[in-house]
Amino acid sequence: MAEEAAGGARRSGEELEVAERGPGAAYHMFAMMEDLLEKLKLLNYEEEALRRHHLRPLSRHYFALPTNPGEQFYMFCTLAAWLITKAGHHFEQPQEYDDPNATISNILSELRSFGRSVDFPPSKLKAGYGEQACYVLDCLAEEALKHTDFSWKRPAYPTEELEEEAITEDDAELTLNKLEEEIEEEETDNEENFIDLNVLKAQTYRSDMIESTKQEEILESTTDAAEWNLEVERVLPQLKVTIRTDNKDWRIHVDQMHQHKDGIESALKDTRGYLDKLHNEISRTLEKVNSREKYLNNQLEHLVQEYRTAQAQLSEAKEKYQQGSGGVTERTRTLSEITEVLEKVKQEMEEKGSSMTDGAPLVKIKQALTKLKQETVQMDIRIGVVEHTLLQSKLKEKSNMTRDMHATMIPETTIGAY
Numbered sequence: 038m039a040e041e042a043a044g045g046a047r048r049s050g051e052e053l054e055v056a057e058r059g060p061g062a063a064y065h066m067f068a069m070m071e072d073l074l075e076k077l078k079l080l081n082y083e084e085e086a087l088r089r090h091h092l093r094p095l096s097r098h099y100f101a102l103p104t105n106p107g108e109q110f111y112m113f114c115t116l117a118a119w120l121i122t123k124a125g126h127h128f129e130q131p132q133e134y135d136d137p138n139a140t141i142s143n144i145l146s147e148l149r150s151f152g153r154s155v156d157f158p159p160s161k162l163k164a165g166y167g168e169q170a171c172y173v174l175d176c177l178a179e180e181a182l183k184h185t186d187f188s189w190k191r192p193a194y195p196t197e198e199l200e201e202e203a204i205t206e207d208d209a210e211l212t213l214n215k216l217e218e219e220i221e222e223e224e225t226d227n228e229e230n231f232i233d234l235n236v237l238k239a240q241t242y243r244s245d246m247i248e249s250t251k252q253e254e255i256l257e258s259t260t261d262a263a264e265w266n267l268e269v270e271r272v273l274p275q276l277k278v279t280i281r282t283d284n285k286d287w288r289i290h291v292d293q294m295h296q297h298k299d300g301i302e303s304a305l306k307d308t309r310g311y312l313d314k315l316h317n318e319i320s321r322t323l324e325k326v327n328s329r330e331k332y333l334n335n336q337l338e339h340l341v342q343e344y345r346t347a348q349a350q351l352s353e354a355k356e357k358y359q360q361g362s363g364g365v366t367e368r369t370r371t372l373s374e375i376t377e378v379l380e381k382v383k384q385e386m387e388e389k390g391s392s393m394t395d396g397a398p399l400v401k402i403k404q405a406l407t408k409l410k411q412e413t414v415q416m417d418i419r420i421g422v423v424e425h426t427l428l429q430s431k432l433k434e435k436s437n438m439t440r441d442m443h444a445t446m447i448p449e450t451t452i453g454a455y
Contacts, residue, residue: 066168069175070101076178077116079187086119100170109165110137113174117144120177124151125184137163148173151180 074095083094092112100109114131121128126147131140141159149155153176161169334341 066101066171067098069168069171070099071097073100073171073175073178076175076182080120080123080178080181080185082116082119085123086116090115100166100174103164103166106164106166109170110163111165113162113165113170114140114144116174117177120174120181121147123181123184124177126150144173148176151176153180 074097077095086092087094092115095112100113103109111133118128118130121144128143128147138159141162144162145155145159157169161167162173164170
């Protein structure tokens with residue numbers, strides 16, 4: 038989807054660019070492709086490039102219209118490499134599995150080396166078709182023609198020899214195809230690029246002189262009327278022009294269009310009558326259906342009203358049911374919570390009951406009491422030892438104090454002597 042969106046955005050941008058350049062810009066690539074094909078034919082690309090790589094010849098709109106992007110890109114790279122080599126620069130022939138970005142960059146660098154401007158992104162050439170591809174190949178073809186010293190030459194007109202042979206009546210008949218071919222030959226002769234102006238002036242001057250002399254001769258005619266009539270009778274069969282019918286002729290198509298138009302108009306008259314009758318019958322049938330529908334609506338009005346009231350009651354009942362179902366779910370949830378709490382209480386009661394009936398706790402209590410008694414006896418002994426030690430320390434301290442007191446007392450006789 039992203040590729041399709043990108044492709045759509047790219048096409049819209051190209052259409053806007055074409056619209057800005059003018060109404061004829063959309064057909065510029067077709068004209069460029071035709072010029073490119075003519076230049077490739079002058080370079081003999083069929084023998085030197087296509088046959089070597091086993092490729093088919095190009096059509097008039099090969100690079101102008103998208104047909105097969107992969108094949109077109111390979112053909113574009115092959116022709117570009119051949120034209121660059123033909124122009125005198127060495128360029129390796131790209132392979133099918135080469136990187137397309139590298140190949141395009143190499144081609145554009147070679148094109149810039151010829152002095153050609155490239156004012157478009159290289160991604161335009163990845164599709165293998167379009168105006169940019171035609172432009173690149175056309176520039177390379179021109180450089181190849183310059184390198185091969187190709188030049189246009191003056192056309193060599195063949196000398197026409199008049200044949201004095203009797204023309205039969207069948208040979209005098211001209212078909213439309215021959216006339217068209219002669220007209221095309223005259224147009225191509227007129228569209229020649231190289232015209233010698235001196236020869237053209239000489240021809241026009243000679244034709245003017247001949248016409249002036251003919252006009253002077255016509256003023257005084259010396260031709261016999263009888264001989265003129267005989268000549269007219271002799272040449273008359275040769276002047277007969279018969280045009281054979283050709284299905285590809287536009288005149289035949291116009292006549293067929295007029296015939297079909299007359300046939301359609303004649304058939305339309307009869308068909309219009311039948312269609313009008315059918316329309317009237319359908320309109321009458323629709324009116325009957327509408328009247329019957331109104332009658333049925335009037336007859337079934339009370340039933341429709343009852344149906345509506347029943348439908349309203351049904352909607353109310355559905356709302357009540359939804360409300361009731363919501364309350365039921367809430368109460369169910371509360372019930373499940375209470376059930377869980379009850380299960381926990383039951384489990385605790387069972388544990389307490391089992392512990393009450395079991396004698397193991399009494400044994401544990403007795404053991405603990407005996408242990409406490411033992412610890413109490415030990416504590417009593419320790420307390421007695423501590424009290425005895427404390428008493429001994431007090432007595433010792435008291436005896437020390439009395440000794441010190443007796444030692445520090447001074448006799449009165451000693452004091453009086455002083």
